[in-house]
Amino acid sequence: MLSAMTYIPLIGAVIIAILPSRNPNAYRWIALLTTGINFALSLYTTLTFVRGQAGYQFEEKARWIDSIGAGYHMGVDGVSVLMVQLNGLLFLIAILVSWYPIQKRVREYYVAILLLNVGLVGVFCALDFFLFYIFWELVLIPMAILIGVWGGANRVYAAYKFFIYTLVGSLLMLVAIIALYFQAQPLVGRFTLDIVEITNATANRPLDYTFQILAFLAFGSAFAIKVPLWPFHTWLPDAHTEAPTAGSVILAGTMLKMGCYGFIRFNLPLFPDASKDLAPLMIGLAIIAIIYGAMVALVQPDMKKLVAYSSVSHMGFVILGLFTFAYGLGGQSGRTTDRLLLANTQAFEGAVFVMFAHGLLTGGLFLGVGVVYERLHTRDIKTIQNTTRVASRMPVYSTVFMIFAMGSLGLPGISGFVGEFLVMQGAFRVNGWLAFATSFVIIFAAIYLLWMYQRVFFGKVGDYDPAVALSHGAGHHDESHGTLAADNAATNQSGPAAGADNTFHGEHGKHPTPDSEKFGGGGAAGIDTNRVGTDSLPEKGSTHAVPAKGHDTGHGKHHPDPDVLANGAKFPDLNLPEGLALIPLAILSILVGIFPAWVLDFLTTSGSQLTITMVEHSNTLAEIARTVGK
């Protein structure tokens, strides 16, 4: 089952690569079919997954490279089945939203995205270090290609940065894997790279403490870069900003989870003593990430960058949850572990819930940004604010986007709240101030998300007043002929399109009709065009008083894409693929928010298993210490 899920995208990629047809729709349908099957399989896996059962399910085992002890071992537990499910859903969505935007090198695009799918499913299912590492690196190349070929203006820089940054981390992990392989050999009794065997062996007999610390740092650096944890986050805004929409969705939705998953699967169970002793460090970094991400998101002029930094903040919650969980467990440090901390599985559950919810919500936010970008060819919040009022033109889209924004800022009832709440509860058990600090950040989240929403979707403040809008139209009627002609000649910066619009506008002024308001059909283009040029007008209630001046001050460096003006008329609400992608995602994130037990049920067993793994060995250690008489 898991292997089928992993390799079906590979088959799809090969078919697309060798397909004789040159029709891009063929590629799209094959990719959709492939990810559809993949999604169905992941759904089947999730539904048939036995939730109360400890250990791994759907296990597949085969011999592979005997000489180095690497085997082919796949399996999922509660955490990874959720990730696989999320992955299946997001890839289906990613294919849908790429339907129209991607018109360049369509074949290569779908091959890359399907290969990415192979890598991501594999990472979450692999239970052998060698296999895991292969999938881990396999993710890197297609993602770098997606950013580098189909990305924005600065894409090559971003792709390079992404590749090198994550490669350094994973190579350090490789060294740690090999070292662990030798350290575990006396414990397991033979050379093996099997994750389950090594984990079980180290649960009974802990690894050497110094080795634990070093290996924790080596693994941790790879995962912290992927998460990304402050101060390793600098690649993320670049990668996100430059990536195509689908790339951003995958990047935020599942790739960042690879790092969190790595912490859960390797760092906590394999190095529990190090996890406990380094927990304060990790908690500190997580708090910095949470606050820093939110603060930086506040000042972002670019929608996508804003969402990217909010991701940094949310991922900080995951790490906070995981290490407040680890804080009470493990332990050579001699700190007493009180009962409340020992049973802190809700921090763990909260962390994984944040991972899941963040995949839905931030995935949705990136999709939403992509939708605006497709229509306006800009993501600059100010420019959009000055250009148009999205909410009136795209009501469905605005509603859906609002759900994602509200969920992301932690509104109860939507999935984002549950995880953050649980994590904060867990943090409270460690230290009340931690919870205090993080809960403040939610206010910041509300500020940046609401600001963005207001400015992007409702445009200028003055536009709220229909009367102003009316007078705006009337002002045209009065003055447009004279001023605009001059204005056109002097400061027209938008080429023939704007010129044509202005002429049209003049005509429009001659024959005003009641319903040719600025949101109405054809006239919209003309009026919007003018508003771009003279954006300081409406709230002052005046008309086109000083158009040239308005130009200079209003735009500053944020020049709208000339296409914005040309596209003013074509401003449809969500099209079919976008709707199919966004609306179910929004519904799902509400459902998960109302019925969090759907997700949490998967995690209870995993959480308690992890607790046992981490505590059991520390008890043994305590026993050893007692007998030796330390």
Added chain:
Amino acid sequence: MSFLTNTLLQISTAKPSFSGDDLYRILPELIVLVMAVLIVILDLFLPKRSRPALGYLAIAGYVAALVATASLFYYGNPNKTSFSGMFIRDDFSSFFEIIFLISGILVVLVTPSYSLKRGIPIGETYAIQAFSVLGMMIVGASGDLMAIFVGIELTSICSYILTGFARNDPGSAEGSLKYFLLGIFATAILVYGMTWTFGMTGSTNLVAISQSIQRNGLATDPGLTLGMLLMVVGFGFKIAAVPFHLWTPDAYEGAPTPVAAFMSVGPKAAGFAALLRVLIQGLPELAAQWSVIIAVLAVLTMTLGNVVAIAQTSVKRMLAYSSIAHTGYIMVGLAAYANTSSPERQNDAISSVLIYSLIYVFMNMGAFAILIYVQNRQGGPDVDDFDGLGTWAPGIALAMAFCLLSLTGIPPTGGFLGKFYVFRAAIDNGYTWLAIVGVLNSAVSAFFYLRIIYTMYFNPLKDEARAKLQPTKTGFITAGVVVICIAILLLGIFPDPALNLARDGANPLIYVVRATSGS
């Protein structure tokens, strides 16, 4: 075959140290020798037009030798010495012979389109290549310093000639001359080291040397250390280890590209075979000393090769530096040998050198083969000439990307497995710091390998350059590239058979060491 051996048996009963058995053990070498001589003779008589057909003969010869080696390997190598201990037929020599023969086959595949286009005599090229392969095979199978020297010299002299083979090209002559002058200097140092070793131990036979060291307690003798140092310098030159690498970029750049491809894999592997034989079989008692030297050289080699490669604008020169860097990775495996006395771990170290050498042959040959293709179409070896390769030759570009990713060490390619195996040996034997240096170097190497991938896919081919694209014959190169890509993929995903071969190949050295130290 039995007829042949019988006949040879009858001829060869004259001297006691030279029996038919000996000939049967050198069968692969004999096949290559006969093939080389046949090519020389036929080249004289064939009309110029049909000389390219000699390539088929060369391939047939190599394949026959490969079959002979493989069957010797498969049916259990006799593990005996021939010609008074000069020649050893064991799994180690067979493994290296496989590497050499594969590189011989691949170079025959990539040569014709390049040489014919530039009027380089093709029959002679094949013949000299075959002699060079013969020299390497002798190195791999030698049990005596004299035989190693003969083999190394045969290979080197062929390389000097091949480097200067583009007679009309002053760069070729310059590269050849530099290579030759520095090469004979290095050879002199090598011989000097051998004489010191001989003087101290009284023998040129490797096993006898190690026995003598043990018997007479020579391990700390400064004279022997000097001999070892001089030999390491000499072999370091052959494998292009820093700081003895100075000839490499110039020779590679001047040489016809197929020759550069050949030199970057064959003679390098031969140098490693010699190093392994001499250091592990002859001087195991000095391991504590040479291991440190090799480790330091490995760090220098990896770092310099990778860092300087970033600055190159010519892909040919870049691949020259990258081949230096890969020498460093292989040396990591060699250095790892010394820190342990467990045969299992020693095997890890030696077999990591063997498997890396094998994988390296494929991936480096692949990169060079595609460079040859691009040079044929575009005329130059610069990074710019790879502009838009992804659009005008998508299959070739994909193969190039694959080879480069393998050279970087990204799974699931063979290159990753090679690095994994080498670093594994290093960490296991207490050289974790060396593995970390190697890993960081891999990250550095991503810069320049990725730049070519970037150029191929993201830079458009300019229109005037597109108009100037020249036609070329691609049949052989395509065949070679396909074989290479399949091999890299198989070595990455199902490496078990190759790993087992390498482990078998590493065994003889260890057993010899144990036998001598046990006695």
